[in-house]
Amino acid sequence: MDESTQKVIDGTAWREFCDLLIDAGEAILGEGNPADALDRAEGFRMLTRLLRCALESRLEYGRATQPQLICTCHETMKIVGENPDNHYLGTSLDGRYDYRIWGTRGDAKWISFNLFSGGGFGGGGPGVGATMHEEQIQISPDGSFELVISQREHPGNWLRSEVDTRSLAIRQTFLDKRHQRHADMHIERLDSDDTPPEPLTPEELYLSLIYAGFYVKGVAQIGAQWATRQSQWPNMFTDEAEGPETEKFKDPQIKWHQAYFDLADDEALVVEFTPPDCEYWMIALHNRWMETHDYVHHQATLNCHSAQVEADGSVRFAIAQRDPGLPNWLDTAGHERGTVGVRWVGPNVVDVLPATRVVKIDSL
Numbered sequence: 001m002d003e004s005t006q007k008v009i010d011g012t013a014w015r016e017f018c019d020l021l022i023d024a025g026e027a028i029l030g031e032g033n034p035a036d037a038l039d040r041a042e043g044f045r046m047l048t049r050l051l052r053c054a055l056e057s058r059l060e061y062g063r064a065t066q067p068q069l070i071c072t073c074h075e076t077m078k079i080v081g082e083n084p085d086n087h088y089l090g091t092s093l094d095g096r097y098d099y100r101i102w103g104t105r106g107d108a109k110w111i112s113f114n115l116f117s118g119g120g121f122g123g124g125g126p127g128v129g130a131t132m133h134e135e136q137i138q139i140s141p142d143g144s145f146e147l148v149i150s151q152r153e154h155p156g157n158w159l160r161s162e163v164d165t166r167s168l169a170i171r172q173t174f175l176d177k178r179h180q181r182h183a184d185m186h187i188e189r190l191d192s193d194d195t196p197p198e199p200l201t202p203e204e205l206y207l208s209l210i211y212a213g214f215y216v217k218g219v220a221q222i223g224a225q226w227a228t229r230q231s232q233w234p235n236m237f238t239d240e241a242e243g244p245e246t247e248k249f250k251d252p253q254i255k256w257h258q259a260y261f262d263l264a265d266d267e268a269l270v271v272e273f274t275p276p277d278c279e280y281w282m283i284a285l286h287n288r289w290m291e292t293h294d295y296v297h298h299q300a301t302l303n304c305h306s307a308q309v310e311a312d313g314s315v316r317f318a319i320a321q322r323d324p325g326l327p328n329w330l331d332t333a334g335h336e337r338g339t340v341g342v343r344w345v346g347p348n349v350v351d352v353l354p355a356t357r358v359v360k361i362d363s364l
Helices: 003-010 012-029 037-060 202-230
Strands: 086-092 099-104 110-116 128-133 144-150 158-160 167-173 184-189 254-262 267-273 280-286 301-303 315-320 329-331 337-345 355-360
Touching: 003 012, 003 202, 012 037, 012 202, 037 086, 037 202, 128 158, 202 254, 202 337, 267 337, 280 329
Parallel strands: 144 158, 315 329
Antiparallel strands: 086 167, 099 144, 099 184, 110 128, 110 167, 254 337, 267 315, 267 355, 280 301, 280 337
16 A cells, blocks of 8 residues: 555545644744734635635646646635736646647637646746747637647647646636626647546545645745735835746736735825836735735726726826725725735736825825
8 A cells, every 4th residue: 555545544644734724824823914803814714715726726627637727716716916807717737748728719808828837826836837828829710719738849829838837827818807708718638538537546635635735825925925025115116025936927928016005094095107008907906915805896906998097198096995086996995904916918018117105085
């Protein structure tokens, strides 16, 4: 009997998993993190969300031999500054195999495909590998397309994988995600047959549980550490606050910046910028753990379609606890502190760092 099987049978696997989750809680209790009730509650809730995400992607749908596109980042599962305008899809891959994605494009403003040697979106590995964007993809007039992922060159739409390729992430970015048509995409392994999948093995269960435990702790630490670093420069965007991990998992056509806000009940943070020439831009509020605020029930995000832009192309936002009666209010939803992020998206996009100032809400 191998070690993994023995650990599953005698319960060691489950105890190791539970110990990892206890350890993950220390990411919320760590030095420099806030101790108030709201931030602590949201921090521990984040751990449960990350756990759901890890178990879905690794245990339930983790077999690269039977790939399936799933969404594990949405309004109740959030991963370190995710974009509310995105519909995220992903799957496990293995560089030894060839895959085919096919479907229809939908109404997204921008689409990208990213390969990873690790889990993707903070799941380990060196970060983003090969990428492909819509302007590189041949799409039929009816919106249909297919894309092959393989190490060997393939005619048509081809994304080169490597021996160590382990996952794929797809971003569809919408101007109005609730009302626009999402892509209808599917994936298959090109050399697969109709043989039903094998039953779960003890090794699969053990490795999935251990991965999930480390994932929860690792991603929670990333969010907490980013916010702690940003808090050194409260209420301002600065290049000094950007760490090397900022570049690690983002798409190469995305420029992203964040600032830490810390406001009294009667204060507002005014954010001003002139967007660069790009396909899409947005602004969003996140809590102390880098999760976006509840954008279903609060106006926590605006973009190039929903924000009011001035005649000269500039735009101004007011981040505050209550509506100041002006366009482009972003609701902090009861949070005194958190982060605000901006994105500029598209090929060859120029970077812009927003200006900020703290004012009294009544002065607006």
